[in-house]
Amino acid sequence: MSSVRVLVGTRKGAFILTSDGKRQKWDVAGPHFAGWEIYHVKGSPVDKNRLYASQSSGWFGQQIQRSNDAGKTWEPVGNKFVYEGVPGTHQWYDGTPHPWEFKRVWHLEPSLDDPDAVYAGVEDAALFHTTDGGQSWAELPGLRGHGSGPHWQPGAGGMCLHTILIDPGNPKRMFIAISAAGAFRTDDAGRSWRPINRGLKSQGIPDPEAEVGHCVHRIAQHRSRPDVLFMQKHWDVMRSDDAGDTWREVSGNLPTDFGFPIDVHAHEPETIYVVPITSDSYHYPPDGKLRVYRSRTGGNEWEALTKGLPQRDCYVNVLRDAMAVDALDHCGIYFGTTGGQVYVSADAGDNWTAIVHDLPAVLSVEVQTL
Amino acid sequence: MVRVALPAHLKTLASVSDEVELQVAAPVTQGRVLDALEARYPMLRGAIRDHVTLERRPFVRFFACARDLSHERPDAPLPEAVQSGTEPFLVVGAMAGG
Numbered sequence: 528m529s530s531v532r533v534l535v536g537t538r539k540g541a542f543i544l545t546s547d548g549k550r551q552k553w554d555v556a557g558p559h560f561a562g563w564e565i566y567h568v569k570g571s572p573v574d575k576n577r578l579y580a581s582q583s584s585g586w587f588g589q590q591i592q593r594s595n596d597a598g599k600t601w602e603p604v605g606n607k608f609v610y611e612g613v614p615g616t617h618q619w620y621d622g623t624p625h626p627w628e629f630k631r632v633w634h635l636e637p638s639l640d641d642p643d644a645v646y647a648g649v650e651d652a653a654l655f656h657t658t659d660g661g662q663s664w665a666e667l668p669g670l671r672g673h674g675s676g677p678h679w680q681p682g683a684g685g686m687c688l689h690t691i692l693i694d695p696g697n698p699k700r701m702f703i704a705i706s707a708a709g710a711f712r713t714d715d716a717g718r719s720w721r722p723i724n725r726g727l728k729s730q731g732i733p734d735p736e737a738e739v740g741h742c743v744h745r746i747a748q749h750r751s752r753p754d755v756l757f758m759q760k761h762w763d764v765m766r767s768d769d770a771g772d773t774w775r776e777v778s779g780n781l782p783t784d785f786g787f788p789i790d791v792h793a794h795e796p797e798t799i800y801v802v803p804i805t806s807d808s809y810h811y812p813p814d815g816k817l818r819v820y821r822s823r824t825g826g827n828e829w830e831a832l833t834k835g836l837p838q839r840d841c842y843v844n845v846l847r848d849a850m851a852v853d854a855l856d857h858c859g860i861y862f863g864t865t866g867g868q869v870y871v872s873a874d875a876g877d878n879w880t881a882i883v884h885d886l887p888a889v890l891s892v893e894v895q896t897l
Numbered sequence: 898m899v900r901v902a903l904p905a906h907l908k909t910l911a912s913v914s915d916e917v918e919l920q921v922a923a924p925v926t927q928g929r930v931l932d933a934l935e936a937r938y939p940m941l942r943g944a945i946r947d948h949v950t951l952e953r954r955p956f957v958r959f960f961a962c963a964r965d966l967s968h969e970r971p972d973a974p975l976p977e978a979v980q981s982g983t984e985p986f987l988v989v990g991a992m993a994g995g
Contacts, residue, residue, distance in 0.1 A: 561909075562905075562906060563906065584906065585956060585993070586904075586906070586954070586956040586957060586990045586991065586993075587906055587907060587910075587944040587945070587954065587957070587990070588943050588944055588954060589943065590910065590940070590944070603910060603940035606940075606942070606943045606944075606948075607942070607943060607948045609948065609949055
């Protein structure tokens with residue numbers, strides 16, 4: 528029988544949750560890197576024992592950890608993230624120029640065909656790449672060097688590059704997203720990039736044609752249709768059917784269209800999931816009810832999924848990288864909360880149970896189907 | 898032999914359980930001690946001082962012989978008691994975070 532391995536990054540370490548295909552009984556291992564912030568843990572799709580973890584600390588900076596045995600043991604690898612050339616400036620919160628400064632790695636995206644190749648999305652926003660299993664990292668400077676770079680501005684969480692999608696059918700095409708610059712696409716393996724934000728409308732940006740400045744929280748894609756993208760923006764859930772060239776809103780009947788994560792069912796490319804959050808001022812679910820919303824129509828028509836989730840007095844948040852799906856026949860959906868719960872649904876969202884209740888605040892959730 | 902005491906998180910990172918002992922050629926300075934430390938434990942590069950500028954990270958402090966050496970020049974000689982191994986060179990994570 529197949530099994531699953533859930534990789535959880537938290538404010539105080541990493542945890543690995545494993546179960547058989549029934550996803551009812553779970554083993555919990557961790558904390559790995561106890562006491563450190565683990566922004567992201569992700570496995571190589573071609574070598575599922577090869578894991579990478581972003582480990583950081585306000586005191587001791589950034590580390591990258593690598594495992595060759597599915598997280599039983601780890602070794603620190605390269606942690607030198609140096610911007611290519613003269614770093615230059617972006618806009619600070621008050622609109623003044625501010626030097627680019629490396630702070631941490633938010634997201635690690637292993638290559639689809641090489642376990643030693645990984646992309647890293649960092650704060651202040653840039654994209655790095657390794658081809659030697661993390662020993663050395665080099666920036667892909669074409670992104671930060673895009674002419675709009677000096678106009679990028681951090682969101683409240685920092686100017687982070689948090690989303691990296693590799694087109695499964697075209698290895699030269701990638702999508703990334705930055706808070707609060709927006710979404711970008713490369714069609715030449717990262718040498719050059721262009722903003723793909725047409726159709727996004729953001730309060731505070733009066734120009735509807737603004738090339739950058741949108742606070743994109745997360746983008747998701749189904750492997751079978753890489754030109755169809757779903758976006759949870761600061762406000763608004765958006766959809767593109769042309770690889771980001773244009774976007775249209777699909778928030779529909781959501782109780783609020785503010786939120787962080789968005790993901791796509793493993794086998795149904797029009798079935799998508801979000802977790803509505805009250806607002807940018809109130810980072811918790813509306814009415815104290817934790818509800819995942821599912822659309823089976825690619826947006827606009829949404830249903831609340833509540834069975835097994837707390838429906839009173841719940842004031843957690845679900846962060847942008849804290850939702851994932853497995854690829855079992857009955858697709859499993861997973862998400863973690865800032866309250867330390869990791870929930871699983873083994874039936875595409877109809878019913879939920881908590882795998883763990885009391886982890887540190889969850890920053891990221893990834894799933895490997897084994 | 899110079900003794901270096903690391904904070905708990907860096908001991909874990911470097912897989913050491915106690916003080917580290919390093920051979921450091923004279924003159925024994927803060928910079929040379931950190932060079933020797935990072936040569937023995939490459940995973941500590943970037944964790945105590947910046948990779949490129951070699952400036953001390955803001956929330957890392959250096960102490961020895963009941964003195965705060967955090968703002969000493971990297972090429973200033975360390976106290977004799979540190980050079981002789983009588984006293985350890987302390988790398989400390991600053992108390993911060995509320």
